[in-house]
Amino acid sequence: MSRLHSTKTFVMSTHLIAAALLLALAGNASAKGDAVAGAAKAKPCTACHGTDGNANQDQQYPRLAGQYADYIAQALQEYKNGERGNAIMKGMAAPLSHQDIDDIAAYFASQPGKLHDLSHMKK
Amino acid sequence: MNLALMFAITATLAVASTSASAKGDPVEGKKLVYTCTGCHGIDGYKNAYPNYHVPRLGGQNEQYLVNALTAYKKGERAHPTMRAQAESFSDKDIANIAAYLSSIGTEGEK
Numbered sequence: 001m002s003r004l005h006s007t008k009t010f011v012m013s014t015h016l017i018a019a020a021l022l023l024a025l026a027g028n029a030s031a032k033g034d035a036v037a038g039a040a041k042a043k044p045c046t047a048c049h050g051t052d053g054n055a056n057q058d059q060q061y062p063r064l065a066g067q068y069a070d071y072i073a074q075a076l077q078e079y080k081n082g083e084r085g086n087a088i089m090k091g092m093a094a095p096l097s098h099q100d101i102d103d104i105a106a107y108f109a110s111q112p113g114k115l116h117d118l119s120h121m122k123k
Numbered sequence: 124m125n126l127a128l129m130f131a132i133t134a135t136l137a138v139a140s141t142s143a144s145a146k147g148d149p150v151e152g153k154k155l156v157y158t159c160t161g162c163h164g165i166d167g168y169k170n171a172y173p174n175y176h177v178p179r180l181g182g183q184n185e186q187y188l189v190n191a192l193t194a195y196k197k198g199e200r201a202h203p204t205m206r207a208q209a210e211s212f213s214d215k216d217i218a219n220i221a222a223y224l225s226s227i228g229t230e231g232e233k
Contacts, residue, residue: 055184058184058186059185059186059187059225060186060187060190061184061187062183062184062187062191063182063183063184063187066179067178067179068176068177068178068179070174070175070176071175071176071177071178073175074170074173074175078200078201083200083201083202084199084200084201085194085199085200086194086199113182114182114228115179115180115181115182115183116179116181116182117163117164117165117166117168117180118156118159118160118163118164118180118224118227119160119164119165120181120227121156121157121160121164122164
């Protein structure tokens with residue numbers, strides 16, 4: 001009886017730890033970039049990517065609205081450090097700090113858009 | 124009359140196939156995209172080292188997708204897995220993949 005009880009307590013505390021870890025991770029992700037600050041910093045981007053990041057005007061530019069924030073941030077870092085070679089984006093990303101990049105990424109990720117993953121193909 | 128009809132059909136087919144190859148054929152693209160779903164078809168799937176979500180591709184702009192895949196193919200983008208994938212594609216494959224990915228709506232299959 002007491003062994004059963006301690007097993008139950010153990011399982012419950014494992015669940016609690018898992019939940020706390022998830023919360024910490026989620027908090028961390030949202031704390032990274034500030035979408036409101038990003039809106040102001042993203043002004044130069046909107047000329048090509050659209051005010052809401054949907055890039056409806058010109059098909060050569062990617063839609064950013066609704067893209068994962070950490071992917072947008074990764075792409076900007078790669079343009080900045082040369083892992084992606086694109087003359088326009090290198091120039092745009094060069095003056096941005098880590099915080100600027102995270103804020104801009106948070107802004108575009110928060111905008112409603114048409115992007116979605118391909119999980120429908122696996123069903 | 125039969126000859127004229129046949130000529131008309133042949134001409135229409137020729138025009139249709141020419142425009143498809145220039146712009147990319149979503150039906151052909153769909154056959155190639157199954158490989159992509161290994162990473163891009165899992166909601167929330169993350170790249171490792173560095174750790175970030177692989178991008179959402181459904182509904183992305185067609186010409187951008189062509190540019191991005193071509194950049195991986197030419198080595199202008201460094202990601203090793205994407206370079207390996209893109210190197211195996213012809214320009215026509217890339218156009219077809221871009222045509223399919225850009226054509227799918229938010230509810231998935233159109």
